[in-house]
Amino acid sequence: MDALSNEFSGGKKIGIKEFLLLFNQFSKEEQIQIAEKISLQTFADRWALLDEELPDTDELSEEEIMAEVKAVRYGEKEKV
Secondary structure, three states, X not given: OOOOEEEOHHHOEEEHHHHHHHHOOOOHHHHHHHHHHHHHHHHHHHHHXXXXXXXXXXXXXXXXXXXXXXXXHHXXXXXX
């Protein structure tokens, strides 16, 4: 199955373009409800993708973190 299409009722495939055309037929309030449901259903997958990009901070000490916060806030780096 194409990654940009999915089976719709009756075995018919619907792509992103067709989905958006259908989505645009809903009222703004319904669109918000649909978007919220999609967001909730995809949160774990989106978080996993983001987590892969974030640096591992397990090895940072609290002092190093606070020094970086102060450097950003006050514009100068403190020695730890």
